Structure formats: structure tokens, C-alpha cells
Amino acid sequence: xxxxxxxxxxxxxxxxxxTKSEAVSWYRIYEMFQFQSFHMYGIIGVAVVVGLIGVxxxxxxxxxxxxxxxxxxxxxxxGSARYWxxxxxxxxxxxxxxxxPGPIFILIGAGFWPxxxxxxxxxxxxFLYGVIKDKLPH
Amino acid sequence: xxALYETWPWYVSGFLIAAVMLCLIWFGKTFGMSxxxxxxxxxxxxxxxxxxxxxxxKSQRWNLVVIAGAMLGGFVATHYLSSPTNVDLNPRTxxxxxxxxxxxxxxxxxxxxxxxxxxxxxxxxxxxxVVGGILIGFGTxxxxxxxxxxxxxxxxxLQLPSLKAVIGFFIGGLIMAHFLLPLIF
Numbered sequence: 001x002x003x004x005x006x007x008x009x010x011x012x013x014x015x016x017x018x019t020k021s022e023a024v025s026w027y028r029i030y031e032m033f034q035f036q037s038f039h040m041y042g043i044i045g046v047a048v049v050v051g052l053i054g055v056x057x058x059x060x061x062x063x064x065x066x067x068x069x070x071x072x073x074x075x076x077x078x079g080s081a082r083y084w085x086x087x088x089x090x091x092x093x094x095x096x097x098x099x100x101p102g103p104i105f106i107l108i109g110a111g112f113w114p115x116x117x118x119x120x121x122x123x124x125x126x127f128l129y130g131v132i133k134d135k136l137p138h
Numbered sequence: 139x140x141a142l143y144e145t146w147p148w149y150v151s152g153f154l155i156a157a158v159m160l161c162l163i164w165f166g167k168t169f170g171m172s173x174x175x176x177x178x179x180x181x182x183x184x185x186x187x188x189x190x191x192x193x194x195x196k197s198q199r200w201n202l203v204v205i206a207g208a209m210l211g212g213f214v215a216t217h218y219l220s221s222p223t224n225v226d227l228n229p230r231t232x233x234x235x236x237x238x239x240x241x242x243x244x245x246x247x248x249x250x251x252x253x254x255x256x257x258x259x260x261x262x263x264x265x266x267x268v269v270g271g272i273l274i275g276f277g278t279x280x281x282x283x284x285x286x287x288x289x290x291x292x293x294x295x296l297q298l299p300s301l302k303a304v305i306g307f308f309i310g311g312l313i314m315a316h317f318l319l320p321l322i323f
Contacts, residue, residue, distance in 0.1 A: 121271020
């Protein structure tokens with residue numbers, strides 16, 4: 001139970017930050033793709049730079065995780081087609097529905113029920129990928 | 139205290155998102171939200187039909203707890219920390235949206251034209267949300283991650299595949315926002 005609590009707290013902070021930064025807002029995503037505001041780019045940029053510094057510190061100090069095990073951050077599988085094509089398909093959906101997977105859940109939690117439709121679609125899409133994955137270039 | 143209710147600045151938000159990612163790494167896990175969609179498919183029994191979903195989703199339960207926390211956070215932030223000054227867009231964006239028949243935010247996170255009660259009686263708006271969702275679910279699983287897994291986690295770890303994916307996200311997003319949305323709305 002206590003083990004689960006730390007995940008709940010981290011998730012809670014994530015939900016608050018994404019809502020209060022308005023990264024969950026359909027409007028902010030539209031504005032971002034129109035290059036009419038720095039806001040979203042600033043959020044992603046700062047997260048990457050701070051993350052990069054943190055990851056470098058973890059790697060260079062051979063930091064241990066909470067259980068005392070060495071931290072291993074897995075490399076992404078090499079490849080190209082899946083990243084370009086999959087990325088492009090996700091991008092189309094991101095701009096159309098105005099949310100990415102985290103915000104879909106966060107907005108449902110906030111009581112925006114129409115997002116249940118987006119979630120249903122996302123589950124169908126994930127399922128479809130599972131069905132045809134072996135036929136796709138990766 | 140007032141600042142809590144206003145739109146949080148990008149540098150505070152970006153810093154906290156990185157902190158969330160680093161916390162999960164410190165817990166021996168990883169930051170990636172779209173994986174939960176696969177777990178949910180497995181929980182619904184998709185593993186009986188498709189081998190991709192026949193995996194030990196219980197090992198991913200922690201991530202479902204993260205998303206449950208995020209939903210709770212969304213509830214608290216929307217109900218107790220919002221202000222009518224929120225979602226202060228570029229005036230040019232508002233003008234452009236008006237031309238497409240989409241209402242200005244005035245503090246709302248989502249436009250009524252797409253998510254309002256009236257919109258939910260329109261087959262077109264319902265189709266937009268469902269199709270958008272299908273593209274999101276298919277694309278993220280194909281690419282092996284979304285904004286959290288590739289843009290934040292992957293780029294922070296200098297992963298070339300993540301850079302390809304993120305460039306793909308933006309190519310797709312720009313095509314939709316500039317060429318397709320004006321045709322759809």
C-alpha cells in the first residue's frame with residue numbers, strides 16, 4: 001500500500017502540473033502547432049534540459065534507485081520506420097483531438113467526459129496496432 | 139498563493155515534469171503514459187485474441203497508479219485551482235479559431251465547439267474525438283511512446299530514435315493543424 005502511495009503522489013503532481021500549465025488544453029496544443037506561443041515549447045524544452053542534467057548526474061554518479069539497485073535507463077530500440085511513421089500518425093491525432101495520452105486521462109479525471117470518446121479511440125488504436133504489428137515495418 | 143491559480147509559467151511546469159520523470163527513474167521505473175493503453179487492452183482481455191496483449195500487465199500496475207494519481211490531480215487542479223484568467227492565448231490564435239467557428243477559452247481548458255454538450259450531439263465532433271484517439275493509440279504504440287516516453291524521457295537520455303519520433307510528432311501535428319483542421323472545421 002505504501003509502495004503504491006509514492007506512485008499516486010507522483011501521478012498527482014503530474015496531473016496538477018499538466019493542468020495548471022495548460023498542457024492538457026486543446027487550445028494550447030493548437031496554439032503550439034500554429035507557432036503562436038512559446039509556452040508549450042518552453043515547457044517541453046525546460047523538461048528536457050532539466051531531465052538531461054538529471055540523467056547525466058544519475059549516470060555519472062552510478063546512482064542507485066530507491067531499493068538500492070543500480071539505475072539502468074534502457075536505450076530505445078534502434079530503428080527508423082516505426083519512429084517516423086508511428087510518430088507522424090500520433091502527431092496527426094495529437095493535433096486533431098488536442099491531447100496526448102497523459103492529458104486524456106487527466107481530463108477524464110477532471111470530469112471532461114467527452115474525453116472518454118478519445119480514450120475509447122486510443123484503446124481501439126492500440127488494439128489495432130497489436131493486431132497488425134507484424135505486418136508493419138519497424 | 140494567487141500564483142497557484144494562474145497559469146503556471148513554462149519554466150516551473152517544465153522543471154516539475156522533469157522532476158516527475160526523475161522520481162520515476164529513482165523508483166526504478168520509467169516515465170511513459172501511453173504504455174497504460176496497452177495494459178488496459180490486456181486487462182480487457184485482448185491477450186486472448188492478440189499475442190501483443192498477452193503479457194504480464196500486473197508488472198505495469200504501478201503505471202496505472204501513476205495515471206490514477208494524475209486523474210486525481212486533474213480533478214483538484216480543475217475544481218480548486220482554476221481562475222478565469224487561465225488559457226490566455228495569443229489574440230491571433232483566438233481570431234483564427236473564431237474563423238473556424240471555435241469559441242475563445244475565457245478561462246476554459248477545452249472549446250465548447252468540440253467538447254460542449256451541444257457538440258456531443260454532433261456525429262462530426264464525436265468522430266473527431268474517436269478518430270483522433272485511434273490515431274493517438276495506434277501511433278504511440280507503433281512509435282513505442284508518446285510525449286512523455288519519447289519527447290521528455292527519450293530526448294533527456296539523448297536517444298536518436300526518440301528524436302526521430304518527436305520530429306514525426308511535429309510533422310504530423312503541423313500537417314493536421316495547418317492543412318487538415320481548416321478543412322475539417
